[in-house]
Amino acid sequence: MEEVKVLGSWPSPYGYRVQWALELKGVEYEYIDEDLFNKSDMLLKYNPVHKKIPVLVRHGKSIAESAVILEYIEETWPQNPLLPKDPYERAMARFWINFVDNKDKAAPIVTFFIGVGEEHKKATEETKELLKILEEQALGEKKYFGGDEIGMVDLAMGWMAYFGVIEEIVDVKILDAESFPRLHAWIQNFRAHPVIKSNLPDHDKLLVSYTQKRQMFLGSTTT
Amino acid sequence: MAEVKLHGFWASPFSHRVIWALKIKGVDYEYIEEDLSNKSELLLKYNPVYKKIPVLVHGGKPIPESLIILEYIEETWPENPLLPTNPYEKAMARFWIQFGVDKGPIFRAFFLSTGGEEQEKAAKDFLEVLKTIEEQALGDKKFFGGDTINLVDISYGYLAYWFKNVEEVIGIKLLEPSTLPRLSQWVQNFIEVPVIKESIPDRDKLLAYTRRIREKLVAEQLKK
Numbered sequence: 001m002e003e004v005k006v007l008g009s010w011p012s013p014y015g016y017r018v019q020w021a022l023e024l025k026g027v028e029y030e031y032i033d034e035d036l037f038n039k040s041d042m043l044l045k046y047n048p049v050h051k052k053i054p055v056l057v058r059h060g061k062s063i064a065e066s067a068v069i070l071e072y073i074e075e076t077w078p079q080n081p082l083l084p085k086d087p088y089e090r091a092m093a094r095f096w097i098n099f100v101d102n103k104d105k106a107a108p109i110v111t112f113f114i115g116v117g118e119e120h121k122k123a124t125e126e127t128k129e130l131l132k133i134l135e136e137q138a139l140g141e142k143k144y145f146g147g148d149e150i151g152m153v154d155l156a157m158g159w160m161a162y163f164g165v166i167e168e169i170v171d172v173k174i175l176d177a178e179s180f181p182r183l184h185a186w187i188q189n190f191r192a193h194p195v196i197k198s199n200l201p202d203h204d205k206l207l208v209s210y211t212q213k214r215q216m217f218l219g220s221t222t223t
Numbered sequence: 224m225a226e227v228k229l230h231g232f233w234a235s236p237f238s239h240r241v242i243w244a245l246k247i248k249g250v251d252y253e254y255i256e257e258d259l260s261n262k263s264e265l266l267l268k269y270n271p272v273y274k275k276i277p278v279l280v281h282g283g284k285p286i287p288e289s290l291i292i293l294e295y296i297e298e299t300w301p302e303n304p305l306l307p308t309n310p311y312e313k314a315m316a317r318f319w320i321q322f323g324v325d326k327g328p329i330f331r332a333f334f335l336s337t338g339g340e341e342q343e344k345a346a347k348d349f350l351e352v353l354k355t356i357e358e359q360a361l362g363d364k365k366f367f368g369g370d371t372i373n374l375v376d377i378s379y380g381y382l383a384y385w386f387k388n389v390e391e392v393i394g395i396k397l398l399e400p401s402t403l404p405r406l407s408q409w410v411q412n413f414i415e416v417p418v419i420k421e422s423i424p425d426r427d428k429l430l431a432y433t434r435r436i437r438e439k440l441v442a443e444q445l446k447k
Contacts, residue, residue, distance in 0.1 A: 049322065049355065049359065050325075061311055063311070063314045063315075063318065064318060065317075065318055065321050067317075067321070068314050068317045068318050068321060069314070071313075071314065071317060072310055072311070072313070072314040075310040075313070076310050087295055087298040087299045088281070088284050088286070088295070090294075090295070090298065091286045091291050091292075091294065091295040092286075094291045094294060095286075095287065095288060095291055098288060098290075098291060099272065133272060137271075137272070
């Protein structure tokens with residue numbers, strides 16, 4: 001009996017990464033959703049340093065930081081590998097995971113979501129540049145970032161699978177089939193994957209949640 | 224045996240990390256010094272995304288980002304292991320390495336602080352980081368890796384020499400036996416490790432560089 005628990009907070013893509021990895025490997029786990037405005041004692045106990053999700057708990061021991069958790073999952077349950085065997089290819093996979101997790105690199109996406117005016121225009125351009133790098137250098141001609149099969153990089157890119165909701169709310173479309181044909185195709189393939197398909201946040205719920213979040217940041221009560 | 228080359232910069236602690244790992248593993252490599260004010264065509268080709276050093280090139284294939292390079296070195300040359308074999312322990316090692324990355328902005332704020340309340344806060348914040356590292360990552364161990372150094376020690380290595388220069392340039396001492404007894408002891412132990420001792424750049428030269436780079440970065444910050 002594995003007794004694996006995952007602490008996440010809907011709709012965090014970092015939490016989803018961990019769930020997707022476990023689902024892809026056929027590992028049973030108990031999912032616990034955290035209210036980040038009212039953190040449970042369990043979360044504070046299992047991640048005292050950062051007090052963040054996701055956290056994986058196994059045999060009473062906890063591991064925090066999604067990238068660290070994914071590596072642990074890969075090593076502990078080697079079936080359906082999510083990283084290439086070749087050390088160079090593994091380094092390239094880690095490079096792209098680190099690229100999207102890099103706060104400086106990802107900052108424009110946040111500003112695209114909650115920024116206004118000039119700041120927003122700039123963030124839109126920067127987000128396009130980021131996507132261009134992902135499309136041309138990370139994905140290239142492959143079906144998935146991981147090649148023919150979904151890999152760890154695809155899970156790290158999972159946020160893109162529901163980026164459309166953000167575009168809807170902000171009313172600016174960037175990730176369209178014409179500008180980013182490969183990424184657009186990837187999103188369709190990723191969302192259609194049998195394991196991912198049943199583990200994606202509901203569109204309407206996301207719309208409500210993200211709209212609320214955006215309003216919170218903008219400090220307004222009307223859309 | 225495929226050729227190993229390292230594009231680095233003499234003063235960069237990120238560059239030093241890679242040198243230490245290669246030396247510990249006994250890997251022969253060619254070192255190429257990059258002029259960061261005039262980056263080589265080769266560097267820009269090898270690291271188009273970030274255009275930074277270090278870049279390790281193995282059999283013509285480039286790998287950027289020091290921590291990713293360290294994981295690559297660990298997997299490619301498994302002798303003298305630098306990560307625990309137990310997956311949970313390995314996860315803990317990676318967690319603490321990532322902690323250092325996350326707190327990078329706090330270090331930077333301290334490094335570039337110029338005075339007054341801003342500097343007081345930056346110093347206090349970074350001291351908190353060091354305390355967490357001492358209490359929870361190091362604990363009562365000799366090294367983060369236990370009896371011998373590992374990738375966690377290597378990732379925090381800059382604290383043992385680079386940081387001293389930062390303290391001197393700013394005029395604030397944070398990492399000392401009275402405030403951080405165990406981490407201070409670790410500093411002494413770390414710089415005595417032969418591979419580390421022989422690879423650290425000349426103190427005066429590095430101090431002068433630290434002063435220069437800080438002036439440059441502070442000036443850039445003021446412009447923004």
